[in-house]
Amino acid sequence: MCPVYQSQAYNNAGQPGGVNNVSRPVKPAPLPVPPPALKLGQEGFKKVCRTEEDSPCPFPGLSSGVLEMRVKEGSKIRNLMGFAMARMQGEKGVSGVNSSGGGLRQVVFTGSGRAVTKTITCAEIMKRKVGCLHQLTKLRYKVVKEVWESTEGGTSEMTVHRTVPSISILLSKDPLDPQEPGYQPPETLSALWEEREGTEPATASKRSLGPLQYTSFPDCKRVCLGEGASVLPPH
Amino acid sequence: MRTIFLFQESSSLPYTLRKRLPRKLPKRRNDVYVNMKTDFRAQLARCQKLLEGGGHREICVHGLGLAINRAINIALQLQASSQGALQLAANTSTVELVDDLEPEDPDEAGEPMTRTRNNSAIHIKVFYPDAQ
Numbered sequence: 001m002c003p004v005y006q007s008q009a010y011n012n013a014g015q016p017g018g019v020n021n022v023s024r025p026v027k028p029a030p031l032p033v034p035p036p037a038l039k040l041g042q043e044g045f046k047k048v049c050r051t052e053e054d055s056p057c058p059f060p061g062l063s064s065g066v067l068e069m070r071v072k073e074g075s076k077i078r079n080l081m082g083f084a085m086a087r088m089q090g091e092k093g094v095s096g097v098n099s100s101g102g103g104l105r106q107v108v109f110t111g112s113g114r115a116v117t118k119t120i121t122c123a124e125i126m127k128r129k130v131g132c133l134h135q136l137t138k139l140r141y142k143v144v145k146e147v148w149e150s151t152e153g154g155t156s157e158m159t160v161h162r163t164v165p166s167i168s169i170l171l172s173k174d175p176l177d178p179q180e181p182g183y184q185p186p187e188t189l190s191a192l193w194e195e196r197e198g199t200e201p202a203t204a205s206k207r208s209l210g211p212l213q214y215t216s217f218p219d220c221k222r223v224c225l226g227e228g229a230s231v232l233p234p235h
Numbered sequence: 236m237r238t239i240f241l242f243q244e245s246s247s248l249p250y251t252l253r254k255r256l257p258r259k260l261p262k263r264r265n266d267v268y269v270n271m272k273t274d275f276r277a278q279l280a281r282c283q284k285l286l287e288g289g290g291h292r293e294i295c296v297h298g299l300g301l302a303i304n305r306a307i308n309i310a311l312q313l314q315a316s317s318q319g320a321l322q323l324a325a326n327t328s329t330v331e332l333v334d335d336l337e338p339e340d341p342d343e344a345g346e347p348m349t350r351t352r353n354n355s356a357i358h359i360k361v362f363y364p365d366a367q
Contacts, residue, residue: 117303120355124329137325139307139359165307169327181324181360 034160045148045158066170067104071111071119080122081129088130105173112142112166123169127187134176135169135184142166254334265294269306279309286313286321286361293362299330300354310359324360329353 037047067087069080090103107126111119127133141163148158170176176183262268267282285294298306307325314321334350 114304116307117300117355120303120327120357124327124353124355128329135327137327139311139323139325141311165304165311167307167325181322182326183324184326 034162040148040158040160046151048147048149048157050144050146066106066108069107069109069122071109071115071122073114073118075115075118077118077122077125081125084122084126085129088126106170107172108168108170110166110168113144113164116165116167119167119169123171126171130171130173132186133171133173134186135171136176136180137170137182137184138168139182140166140168254332260297263295264289265291267294267296267309269296269298269302269309271302271305275305275308278305279312282309282313282361283316293360296359296361297356298359299356303355303357306357306359310361313361320363321361322364324362326358326360328356328358330356 040047067084069084071080084107088103088107109119109123109126123135127135142165144162144164146160146162148160150156178185260266260268265285267278267285269278282294282296285291296306296310298304310323310325314323330353332352332354334352336348336350338347
C-alpha cells in the first residue's frame with residue numbers, strides 16, 4: 001500500500017488588491033504540491049526509485065534516425081559530449097552505411113528537473129564545437145514518480161508524483177522552420193554584434209581558438225566566443 | 236580540442252574568491268530577469284501583472300545559471316494559468332562570468348588574478364500568438 005502524500009494546495013494568487021477581479025478569468029484549481037526532497041530526507045526517508053513517465057517527442061516530423069541524449073542530474077558532461085560529438089562528426093570505422101558518412105544530421109538533448117541546466121550547457125558546447133547548427137527548444141512539464149522508503153525500518157512507503165520542468169533541445173545541421181516558436185538560427189558574427197551594445201567591431205578580430213583575453217571591462221558579461229576557462233593575470 | 240576545465244585552487248594559495256556581477260543587460264519594459272533571492276510567487280505575480288494589466292502582448296523571461304529552472308517554471312506556470320492562450324519560445328545562450336581572485340594575506344607573493352568561466356542562460360518569450 002503506497003499512500004500518496006497530499007500537502008496544502010499551491011496558492012498562486014499573488015494579485016495586488018487594487019485590481020478589478022470581475023474581469024479576470026477564472027483560474028483553474030491549484031494542484032497539490034508534493035513535499036520537497038530535502039524535507040523528505042530530513043524526516044528519515046530515503047528515495048528508492050525514480051521513474052519518469054514517458055511523454056511523446058515534442059518535435060513534429062522528426063526522423064527516426066535522430067540521436068536522443070538523455071541528460072540526467074549525475075551525468076558527466078565529458079562523457080555525454082564525447083559520445084555525441086563522435087556521432088555528429090562521423091566516426092571512422094562505422095561499417096559502411098552511406099547515410100552515416102559525415103555523422104548524424106540531428107541530435108536531441110533532453111533533461112528534466114535539476115538536469116535542465118546541464119542539458120542547456122551540453123547543447124551550447126555542441127553548438128560551439130560544431131558550427132552552424134539550427135536549434136529548436138521546447139519546454140514542458142514532466143511527471144516523475146518517486147518512491148520513498150523510511151530509513152528507520154518501518155514499513156511506511158510513499159509514492160510522490162512530482163511535476164518538474166523539462167527541456168528538449170533539437171540541434172540540426174539541416175535548416176529548420178524559422179516560424180516555429182523556440183527556433184534559434186545558427187549564431188553568425190553579424191547577428192552577434194548587432195545585439196550587443198558598446199562593443200567595437202574591432203574586437204571581433206579577437207575571436208580565436210586561443211585562450212580568452214582579459215579585457216578592460218570591469219563588469220563584463222558577454223556571449224562566449226572563445227574556449228574554456230583560464231586564469232590570467234591582469235595586464 | 237579544448238574542453239572546459241575547472242581551475243583547482245591548491246591549498247597553498249590563500250585566495251579569496253569574489254564573483255563579479257554580470258553586466259546589467261538592457262532592460263525593456265517587458266524584460267523580466269529571474270533570480271533565486273526574490274520569492275518565486277512575487278516574480279510570477281510580476282510577470283502576470285505585465286501581461287494582463289500592462290497590456291504587453293509578450294514578455295521575455297531571462298534566467299542565468301541556477302535561475303534557469305525557476306525561469307522555466309514561471310513561464311510554464313504563466314502558460315498553464317492562461318488556459319493555453321499563451322505560447323512559449325525559448326532561446327539559449329552562453330554567458331561569460333568573471334571572478335576576481337585576491338590573495339588573503341597582503342604579504343603573500345600572489346597577485347590578484349581573474350578567472351573567467353561560462354554559464355548557460357535561457358531567454359523565454361511568453362506571448363499571445365497572432366490570430367490567424
